[in-house]
Amino acid sequence: MGTEMSELSRRIVKAVLMSMGEDSAEKFYESDFSNCHGYLRINSYSPPGSSTVDGKEVEGLGMHTDMSCVTIVCQDEIGGLQVRSREGKWMDINPCADTLVVNVGDLMHAWSNGRLRSSEHRVVLKRNVSRFSVAFFWCFEDEKVISSPDEVVGEGGARIYNPFVCREYLKFRESSERGKFDKVGFTVKDFAGDLKQ
Numbered sequence: 679m680g681t682e683m684s685e686l687s688r689r690i691v692k693a694v695l696m697s698m699g700e701d702s703a704e705k706f707y708e709s710d711f712s713n714c715h716g717y718l719r720i721n722s723y724s725p726p727g728s729s730t731v732d733g734k735e736v737e738g739l740g741m742h743t744d745m746s747c748v749t750i751v752c753q754d755e756i757g758g759l760q761v762r763s764r765e766g767k768w769m770d771i772n773p774c775a776d777t778l779v780v781n782v783g784d785l786m787h788a789w790s791n792g793r794l795r796s797s798e799h800r801v802v803l804k805r806n807v808s809r810f811s812v813a814f815f816w817c818f819e820d821e822k823v824i825s826s827p828d829e830v831v832g833e834g835g836a837r838i839y840n841p842f843v844c845r846e847y848l849k850f851r852e853s854s855e856r857g858k859f860d861k862v863g864f865t866v867k868d869f870a871g872d873l874k875q
């Protein structure tokens with residue numbers, strides 16, 4: 679399964695690079711994304727209990743962004759995955775047979791100088807049943823220095839993040855309670871600085 683997911687992730691990254699309209703998508707793929715690796719996480723959500731009875735939603739997984747380039751999610755038929763729009767509105771990502779969900783993660787966000795936005799998402803449990811999902815995180819190698827290439831930043835554009843080592847960012851997120859979940863503002867911006875502001 680790992681091999682198929684890796685192959686799918688490679689194809690997704692290539693398609694995303696092409697969508698950025700870069701003539702040099704192939705070049706960037708080779709120079710920046712060819713050493714990516716992935717890991718799989720199985721998420722199991724227990725039935726939330728009586729708190730759902732009065733129609734209240736229970737957060738199964740708080741709002742967060744993924745620490746990946748892209749994440750592929752396979753959710754079961756229960757539903758509850760939501761993504762936050764730019765305006766801050768929560769939108770349901772309804773389960774659909776034979777359909778996977780792809781999130782852009784923080785590493786791609788930083789690499790693309792914010793052109794590709796890291797998806798802010800969460801899981802709400804609306805029904806009193808168990809829920810399962812499988813997430814495959816496709817990430818840069820730990821030692822990679824993430825710095826948006828000049829061509830991506832564009833002529834006259836400004837780099838909005840300081841270059842950073844991937845491992846250091848993962849450590850930053852993992853070692854900090856705030857960084858893990860819930861505080862979506864506490865991500866690349868807080869770690870590598872927003873040079874624009």
Ligand SMILES: O=C(O)CCC(=O)C(=O)O
Pocket residue numbers: 719721739744751752753759799801810811812813
């Ligand atoms: O359970 C889901 O549908 C999403 C899981 C998720 O966002 C994650 O594992 O990072």
Ligand SMILES: [Fe+2]
Pocket residue numbers: 742743744749799
């Ligand atoms: Fe996630």
